[in-house]
Amino acid sequence: MEVIVAKQAGFCFGVERATRIAFEAAENSKDEVYTLGDLIHNPQVVESLEAYGVRSVPATDNIATGSSVIIRSHGLSPEVVGKLKAKGFKIIDATCPIVKKVQSDADRLNGEGYTVVIIGDREHPEVISIAGHAGENPYIVNSVEEAREVEPTDKMGVVMQTTLILDDCREITMALLERTKELRVFNTLCGTTYKRQQGARELAGMVDVMLVVGGRNSSNTNKLAKICKLVCENTYHIEVADEIRPEWFDKANRVGVTAGASTPDWIIDEVVSRIDEID
Amino acid sequence: MEVIVAKQAGFCFGVERATRIAFEAAENSKDEVYTLGDLIHNPQVVESLEAYGVRSVPATDNIATGSSVIIRSHGLSPEVVGKLKAKGFKIIDATCPIVKKVQSDADRLNGEGYTVVIIGDREHPEVISIAGHAGENPYIVNSVEEAREVEPTDKMGVVMQTTLILDDCREITMALLERTKELRVFNTLCGTTYKRQQGARELAGMVDVMLVVGGRNSSNTNKLAKICKLVCENTYHIEVADEIRPEWFDKANRVGVTAGASTPDWIIDEVVSRIDEID
Numbered sequence: 001m002e003v004i005v006a007k008q009a010g011f012c013f014g015v016e017r018a019t020r021i022a023f024e025a026a027e028n029s030k031d032e033v034y035t036l037g038d039l040i041h042n043p044q045v046v047e048s049l050e051a052y053g054v055r056s057v058p059a060t061d062n063i064a065t066g067s068s069v070i071i072r073s074h075g076l077s078p079e080v081v082g083k084l085k086a087k088g089f090k091i092i093d094a095t096c097p098i099v100k101k102v103q104s105d106a107d108r109l110n111g112e113g114y115t116v117v118i119i120g121d122r123e124h125p126e127v128i129s130i131a132g133h134a135g136e137n138p139y140i141v142n143s144v145e146e147a148r149e150v151e152p153t154d155k156m157g158v159v160m161q162t163t164l165i166l167d168d169c170r171e172i173t174m175a176l177l178e179r180t181k182e183l184r185v186f187n188t189l190c191g192t193t194y195k196r197q198q199g200a201r202e203l204a205g206m207v208d209v210m211l212v213v214g215g216r217n218s219s220n221t222n223k224l225a226k227i228c229k230l231v232c233e234n235t236y237h238i239e240v241a242d243e244i245r246p247e248w249f250d251k252a253n254r255v256g257v258t259a260g261a262s263t264p265d266w267i268i269d270e271v272v273s274r275i276d277e278i279d
Numbered sequence: 280m281e282v283i284v285a286k287q288a289g290f291c292f293g294v295e296r297a298t299r300i301a302f303e304a305a306e307n308s309k310d311e312v313y314t315l316g317d318l319i320h321n322p323q324v325v326e327s328l329e330a331y332g333v334r335s336v337p338a339t340d341n342i343a344t345g346s347s348v349i350i351r352s353h354g355l356s357p358e359v360v361g362k363l364k365a366k367g368f369k370i371i372d373a374t375c376p377i378v379k380k381v382q383s384d385a386d387r388l389n390g391e392g393y394t395v396v397i398i399g400d401r402e403h404p405e406v407i408s409i410a411g412h413a414g415e416n417p418y419i420v421n422s423v424e425e426a427r428e429v430e431p432t433d434k435m436g437v438v439m440q441t442t443l444i445l446d447d448c449r450e451i452t453m454a455l456l457e458r459t460k461e462l463r464v465f466n467t468l469c470g471t472t473y474k475r476q477q478g479a480r481e482l483a484g485m486v487d488v489m490l491v492v493g494g495r496n497s498s499n500t501n502k503l504a505k506i507c508k509l510v511c512e513n514t515y516h517i518e519v520a521d522e523i524r525p526e527w528f529d530k531a532n533r534v535g536v537t538a539g540a541s542t543p544d545w546i547i548d549e550v551v552s553r554i555d556e557i558d
Binding site: 166169170171173174177178180181182183184185186187 | 453464
């Protein structure tokens with residue numbers, strides 16, 4: 001059985017950077033170290049960070065006085081950062097630089113008088129962090145239907161959740177063009193995400209079984225699994241090697257493996273070893 | 280035979296204004312009065328202006344020293360206006376205010392470092408006038424295919440020929456979104472044009488014969504005729520009442536009449552009278 005791992009599988013630049021910052025903080029800081037919300041959407045990496053002393057908490061109330069707080073890769077709104085500072089915590093910023101750029105685009109649009117529209121999932125922490133930079137009441141839309149409900153305005157500015165697909169954003173942006181005299185669109189999609197999706201689609205087309213490895217709470221991993229399933233019927237989304245079942249490979253000659261942006265190499269390696277054992 | 284004239288038939292605000300300016304100039308000016316290119320795209324109005332002493336010439340060489348020159352409704356590039364001024368002509372500006380706004384949007388985009396893309400027909404005088412305000416080498420595109428050939432750039436600014444249809448501009452704009460990190464779109468379509476087209480479509484659906492009245496060189500009249508022909512088989516594009524043939528109305532109970540933005544009321548009135556005579 002041949003196992004092919006997608007070139008683009010695993011940690012993206014932003015996740016690699018955030019994880020490095022967190023491990024370094026755990027090593028060097030004399031204070032307690034916290035992350036407000038999980039640093040990245042991978043439970044195994046978050047557990048591993050906990051073992052090193054980096055605690056993930058859902059709210060500021062859970063953080064001990066005098067601690068260091070890491071801003072997660074998805075970023076935080078200026079309001080929340082302000083609260084953390086007001087409470088005297090030391091801030092360590094691990095926001096993905098590409099998300100940081102979207103926040104600054106949103107800030108700029110708002111400052112220049114544009115009504116800001118964010119294309120994305122209103123529940124996703126990245127979108128919540130961007131919304132905090134987009135003025136009083138930014139719109140968050142995730143479909144053409146929602147775009148059609150945006151109140152008409154003279155100047156409208158658009159930014160996008162970094163992990164979306166361009167085709168979807170195009171449709172939504174076009175619907176917005178009817179609602180304004182001036183539409184200013186920042187294409188804030190992350191190139192890595194797109195290449196990862198393309199690579200996964202190609203690989204899924206070449207194999208009998210496709211494994212997509214990554215957190216079940218990871219938006220980009222879920223999207224990868226959907227894309228692969230369309231091309232390869234026998235696609236499985238797993239978090240760790242232990243979930244693999246030998247019967248998946250009964251008639252398989254070729255197996256493909258890809259992984260989300262928040263999946264570390266060691267989990268991918270374990271998955272590949274496990275398949276080799278079955279063979 | 281019932282004759283219904285579309286509410287939106289005839290002179291738009293910009294054409295009405297340009298024509299008034301030209302007749303006033305002819306009346307008040309002591310100099311010779313010229314227009315560089317036809318004032319509006321209606322041969323009968325241009326002839327009528329000639330009778331009042333307003334001469335339409337294709338180039339500055341044909342203009343006598345010391346004359347007044349009217350800038351046509353479609354506007355002129357700053358380069359041509361500069362030449363006219365350098366030659367000592369008195370300038371009378373009859374540019375449609377809506378076109379003027381597009382010129383200023385293009386100027387602004389160029390000044391702020393955007394690569395300017397004009398959606399429209401590169402041969403149309405309005406587009407030529409806008410291009411003169413759009414920096415060194417603006418792109419002029421009229422289809423999705425042409426949009427895909429625009430060189431990728433960091434900042435792209437888009438304006439539209441005022442008489443286009445939003446759906447077409449949307450498609451082209453969407454293709455441009457792939458070619459840039461920031462896309463700033465001014466929706467410069469003229470609302471009157473859109474309403475006129477909607478009104479024509481509705482009326483054409485209610486009648487047995489549809490007459491579209493206006494210059495054969497008028498872009499917006501040609502578009503109206505196309506729109507009506509899709510809904511009413513018996514659609515005829517005429518410039519004047521003399522072209523009407525009685526046999527068109529052999530089996531007709533209802534006749535619709537609409538007219539382009541550069542068609543004067545007196546031509547529409549003549550057309551209606553002629554149909555009444557046949558009845």
